[in-house]
Amino acid sequence: MPVLRATALAHAPARTVTGALIELAARRAHLVSVADFTVEALLPREPFRAARLTGQCAQTAAGTLVTCSFSWVGGVVDAMLTRTSVLSIATSLAEGAKARAEALADAPVVVGTVIVRDRRILAQQRAFPDSVAGLWELPGGRVEPGETDADAVHRECDEELGVGVQPGERVGPDVVLPSGKLLRIYRGTIPADATPVAREHKGLRWLRRDELTDVEWLPADRILLDCLVDLL
Numbered sequence: 001m002p003v004l005r006a007t008a009l010a011h012a013p014a015r016t017v018t019g020a021l022i023e024l025a026a027r028r029a030h031l032v033s034v035a036d037f038t039v040e041a042l043l044p045r046e047p048f049r050a051a052r053l054t055g056q057c058a059q060t061a062a063g064t065l066v067t068c069s070f071s072w073v074g075g076v077v078d079a080m081l082t083r084t085s086v087l088s089i090a091t092s093l094a095e096g097a098k099a100r101a102e103a104l105a106d107a108p109v110v111v112g113t114v115i116v117r118d119r120r121i122l123a124q125q126r127a128f129p130d131s132v133a134g135l136w137e138l139p140g141g142r143v144e145p146g147e148t149d150a151d152a153v154h155r156e157c158d159e160e161l162g163v164g165v166q167p168g169e170r171v172g173p174d175v176v177l178p179s180g181k182l183l184r185i186y187r188g189t190i191p192a193d194a195t196p197v198a199r200e201h202k203g204l205r206w207l208r209r210d211e212l213t214d215v216e217w218l219p220a221d222r223i224l225l226d227c228l229v230d231l232l
């Protein structure tokens, strides 16, 4: 199976470069899976139908090395012209992810919080604005000036759920929102006897692994479902 690779070195964190790769890959291909530092997608059009794109980010001392590879079943599409155009797609993705991630360095951040209890994730249903009312998301919100991400996790969960959350480690890559903000997910732990209540949302659900796709998530959260499943 032919494989072509292109690389670039980005001066941005690996999770942000992965987020940039997701954004670029989703414009050209169908996302197949997203992990912390790896994106897989399938190209939808001939002559690349069934060609697989893999974008991988690795943090190094010099920056984040982004590697974009294309693999496809050889044969008719294995002509020199195709190899050249595949290489140019891989190169533009790697270079594009580098440029986009570096431009996103100062982007505002929205934090989301994954709270797991009894192997269920807490999701909340938006009440407003009308464009997203009824869709589901993780507790959280915008990081305000002067706050750390952890401060925002704590404040937003207190405001939205009335519980004290202990912010934990990162989950998944950054996801670029249509507004240009970055959605950034953290684990959060609540006391065993705490009972979250929906103060600003229509409702709450504790979702089991097999229920995660029963609700209609905001588009950015849908991209992260693979990463959430891994926590259950």
Ligand SMILES: Nc1nc2c([nH]c(=O)n2[C@H]2C[C@H](O)[C@@H](COP(=O)(O)OP(=O)(O)OP(=O)(O)O)O2)c(=O)[nH]1
Residues within 6 Å of the ligand: 110, 111, 112, 113, 136, 137, 138, 139, 140, 141, 142, 143, 177, 183, 218, 219, 220, 221
């Ligand atoms: N809290 C949260 N927001 C999310 C998630 N996924 C996602 O796309 N978003 C988007 C929805 C909103 O456009 C934005 C967060 O806005 P928000 O309304 O919850 O937070 P906020 O009160 O601090 O924001 P703002 O209205 O003051 O700008 O991020 C998620 O899982 N959790």
